[in-house]
Amino acid sequence: MGYDMATGTYTGILPEWIARSEDMWYPVSHVVVEVNAAQRFLLAHDFVRRWQALTGVTIVPHTTSRNKLDENLGLEALIPPVVRSGSLRLPSMSGNWKTLALVDELVTWTRDKKRGTDLAMALWFMLLHAPKLTTPKLPPRMWRPSFMLDG
Numbered sequence: 638m639g640y641d642m643a644t645g646t647y648t649g650i651l652p653e654w655i656a657r658s659e660d661m662w663y664p665v666s667h668v669v670v671e672v673n674a675a676q677r678f679l680l681a682h683d684f685v686r687r688w689q690a691l692t693g694v695t696i697v698p699h700t701t702s703r704n705k706l707d708e709n710l711g712l713e714a715l716i717p718p719v720v721r722s723g724s725l726r727l728p729s730m731s732g733n734w735k736t737l738a739l740v741d742e743l744v745t746w747t748r749d750k751k752r753g754t755d756l757a758m759a760l761w762f763m764l765l766h767a768p769k770l771t772t773p774k775l776p777p778r779m780w781r782p783s784f785m786l787d788g
Contacts, residue, residue: 638650640684666695668695669766670696670699672699679696699762699766705761711761712757716743725760727740742757
């Protein structure tokens, strides 16, 4: 992500993806970024904080190395139960190379694999952070006769 001071416009993949998500009527509210050498100082920039305020998108930093192999929060702990329970719904695998690539990564993932794990890691990021990014829904308020209502 960059900022052109001459034109006052934001550039890069992140602003493009956010605009595309809004055009498709699926606005993004949170973006989880891996805190590595490239993203370590992302949130230190004023223009990034201004962009967050303007768009309403929250950037959430994530440290992969610390959690990836954790027995309670790691990739092996979070992904298999979701897949086994049928809670993970993927687009059709017929001719969809992106879905096939994710399935291939999940099937061939090992603790010591260094390359070809971006899709599995992205799924893990989402599963790890999703509970913190959503607000719990309150149960619906049921109608009651007025004599049963409190004060």
